[in-house]
Amino acid sequence: MRYEVTLGGRRLRVERDPSGALTVDDRVRAVDATQIARDLWTVTLDGRSVEVAVLTRDPLRLWVSGDEVAAEVANERELALGGATRGTGAARQEIRAPMPGLLKALHVREGDRVERGASLATLEAMKMENELRAPDGGTVSRIAVAAGAKVEGGALLLVLTP
Amino acid sequence: MRYEVTLGGRRLRVERDPSGALTVDDRVRAVDATQIARDLWTVTLDGRSVEVAVLTRDPLRLWVSGDEVAAEVANERELALGGATRGTGAARQEIRAPMPGLLKALHVREGDRVERGASLATLEAMKMENELRAPDGGTVSRIAVAAGAKVEGGALLLVLTP
Amino acid sequence: MKRIRRILIANRGEIAVRIIRTCRELGIATVAVYSDADRGALHVRLADEAYPIGPAPARESYLAGERIVAVGTRTGCDAVHPGYGFLSENADFAALVADAGLAFVGPPTAVQRALGEKTSARRLAKAAGVAIAEGSDALADEPAARAAAERIGYPVLLKPAGGGGGKGMRIVRGPDELALAWRGATGEAGSAFGVAALFVERYLEHARHVEMQIFADTHGNIVWLGERDCSIQRRQQKLVEETPGPAVSDELRARLGASAVAIARAAGYVNAGTAEFLVDQDGRAVFLEMNTRLQVEHPITELATGLDLVALQLRVAQGEALPFTQDAVERRGAAIELRITAEDPSAGFLPSAGRVSLFREPAGPGVRVDHALFAGSPVPTEYDPLLAKLVCWGPTREVALARARRAVRETIVAGVPTSLPFHARTLVEPDFASGRYDTGYVASHWPPPAPLELDDDAAVAAGIVAVLTRASRAPAHGERNGQSRWDTAAREDALR
């Protein structure tokens, strides 16, 4: 099985053959991964030990060397399809409510073109007004919820396409 | 189902009827027990919250109010049999190796009468010599291992009968 | 006043735990209260007794003053500690407590009223000879705000006259921003404090937020214990605090101390209080407001002075005189507090909610962590996003920062996004590290220009865990090499 992992701005090709041998970026590595607790691993690479924690799963964020890094994984099939499902950049972006709250305002309409960082909506939660911003530039292809609605955490609010 | 629980020197009768109602020492109690983690519970009694941890299971030791207490539980059937299996006091006592080690010396022979606290054997483990003492007075009815033997943790060493 | 033997703690989270600790050390029995969202919470389990007070929304539980006082009365408490936030600066609650015959751990109701309304606090400070920021009284409507802003000159800060903690504030940079800001601030102030009144104040662009801790007893003794620089903020919410302030000279410290004591004396103050000041680049200080309660960041003052501020609060509340004079207050070394909040710094500090799946506490020399976390603890949406406070002490600022860096590196909070990545990056950022910062710091320095650089082995290890995590199978504890994970992942991927 072959995977491509994007970590922050960096890409790794991870390959594991049926014998269990592991190749990273075409180099065979002696790897020993031990799970310490539910979201905590220690990975030994050629004798050197590195600790990795899984901070969140969706989106996938990892903790390594005392800091956080966003990760994306694509398998062979997804790579063949151009990485659409676990997109590597120019994919469709679903904007979801990060937590339950009240959608106070929508600042865009369907068809609007927005820049990366543009404010899309205001969600009131935890007694604060929170601006939801565009993670990347795109066109608002769909608005799923009306302003004034109460939304659950994870609810789809709108969709951006490149 | 009816249980008798011995906690240190204290006894409680705990009864639960099929409806789920709980009676302790003939008094109905409003109980809400929530498991916080694998060995940690919080029990609410008539609105008051008490934390209980399970320190070890065999023998059963609990942590409550910041200290440790030994517990024994007997169910209806065991009570009817005189509490033999999860003995409440004057039962047969199996002396087992608390950890792997070398049985350096046995200080008693079969048939010896010993007082509570008497030294029965010396187990060398963790680089220390550890005296195994009689948890209660009794007669050495069986010796299962010879001095000089390597023993596993939990291995039966000898048996005391009242 | 009589000795406190049993106390009700009208709060939750890390501050309730903090107060329980000192009470236990003093032999005072503790009664906790909890909402339905907090049934398994740490403060519930550490208190001697704990009773439910209502559903998750604060208005029906931690803000339900009458219910809380009823628990205190029913369980034979002789005092109430309000912590910070919630009802801690609510004079009506303090009156309710006093009417029930319980001691309120905080200033008298009249003092709360005089200082809690900010325009009144400003007048009081001015009368005591303390400089205040140019500003207005409470404003009737938007046109009045517009007139006041024109008089003072933009940018101005639109602030709620009631409440505290930075909620509902708006920076207004010009006339065209006023209408939107007025509507937003009115709404937030109303929903957060039940009081919608606003006023405007001159906004200083490059100022530091420096506050001074004071303590007053019922015998007329007032002392100051040192300052805290709280300039590292976003949306007027503090993220980092330190003492001594990197830009505070001995002269300025003494001046702030004297000003804070003057205001406290003029107000007839009793118990712990914090006077907040803005200090400009030339060291000129103007008084902003008085927080009439324990401050979130009080532990850095405790580490520097060796005092237990909660113990002092309880002594003062039972009528004892302060056990030391101003001359005996010794400050040693430097201390820094990092607020670990359930907010996502990579998404504009958006609050997050969920469940903490893993919490590894840092420890060792000079490290203190005040928290109410455990693996499995829920992060409810209803309350403040503060999860834990990482507080580090060192004989010098350099050592305190070095300890904070290594402590942050040891800390893991998984399950919800937290402010930890902000702290990891900020602690090594040159302007912060050298103490050159003001309240504009976060806006000008976050997000950082360059992404995190992973070394090769770290990247490979993270990549492998990323692939293993992709498998949906429940994790097995202690599993080696993730053998079955690889197989599961391969199987699942083959099926897609």
Added chain:
Amino acid sequence: MKRIRRILIANRGEIAVRIIRTCRELGIATVAVYSDADRGALHVRLADEAYPIGPAPARESYLAGERIVAVGTRTGCDAVHPGYGFLSENADFAALVADAGLAFVGPPTAVQRALGEKTSARRLAKAAGVAIAEGSDALADEPAARAAAERIGYPVLLKPAGGGGGKGMRIVRGPDELALAWRGATGEAGSAFGVAALFVERYLEHARHVEMQIFADTHGNIVWLGERDCSIQRRQQKLVEETPGPAVSDELRARLGASAVAIARAAGYVNAGTAEFLVDQDGRAVFLEMNTRLQVEHPITELATGLDLVALQLRVAQGEALPFTQDAVERRGAAIELRITAEDPSAGFLPSAGRVSLFREPAGPGVRVDHALFAGSPVPTEYDPLLAKLVCWGPTREVALARARRAVRETIVAGVPTSLPFHARTLVEPDFASGRYDTGYVASHWPPPAPLELDDDAAVAAGIVAVLTRASRAPAHGERNGQSRWDTAAREDALR
């Protein structure tokens, strides 16, 4: 000497973690080593790099000096920190390190040899004008021991001349006990230190074990940092240490400090060292031995002085002068350390092994925990049973003890029996609480005469959990009311 940039830590457990912390604060890269039993250990994960050195038995891993030095050389380390125990007082290891061109964080090999052999250390102290306990030189055989014991008068202490940490010692109360003690002590000394030599020393029945921390640099500066009373011991193993010593006057402290410095000066000492004394009821002190390494209980001295002793060790090891003089050493307040060991106080402190299933750390004001524990961490049989050190500071002994009591109450270590119940009871025992204790304390006060009294609600709650735990079903996280547990228990019980 050159600056240390990368260091190998030749130890495991809490002390390896402790050393990693300071190194990280100083910007020194850390290389850990681990046995097969410690693959997932905390020191392995916190270090910058970690390499395996062999199977679980210490002789094949943490005592395998050549393997350890080989890792240090291969990974480009410029120094080795030995921690305590294992190879920390092994002069051959120190020589091996030096021969490989690495700095050894500790005294020079010659000093280790002179002070490591206890009869030689006694001669050195006597020559420096310090009183020593009446005793013998190294003994050839049992008859020689018998003759020495007769000369000194029973009771005597039979002690290994090599090694430390109280292992292999025997109290001999009369001639009939000598033969058994000789055999036992010879065996233990041989297996623990590889050196079977013994000597005898007068045994003082009602004495306190008081030790003095000293520090010496390569420039001839030597300071003392204060004493620690370590009288709470069982089998010559310390359980509790505190500073200041409850029975140590300013005069005695200065005297112990001067004696310790005199011995260090006579020995040409460099780096951290601890001189151990016995102090009788009249304040007479006799020197016992010098520990030429960091002490387990060093954190209480750190809390009292504000110093980081590991940082000082590293500075001295790279040739720096001590950054302060004796006059500048300030001690503030009181500190106490409780050793949480995997030993069962209800079974004569029998060591336990297994896996820690739950660890709840205490926290808050004045509390520091040095440990290498996590939920799931194995407790191997191969090593010292020390799991964690709970260290509390307060402005007075009363406050430090109050904090220790509440911190113990917060702490949960489940999975293996630990010494925590001993600490919980001892901290409230009147003789301990008032500071009236000596090395006979544990023997005369443990087990306590009365069993633990549970209040009614605590007993009922414990009883309910006892029944629920009886059910063998794997526990479900977050399950409410244990509903399915009751059902499982009932079903299983019906089947028995």
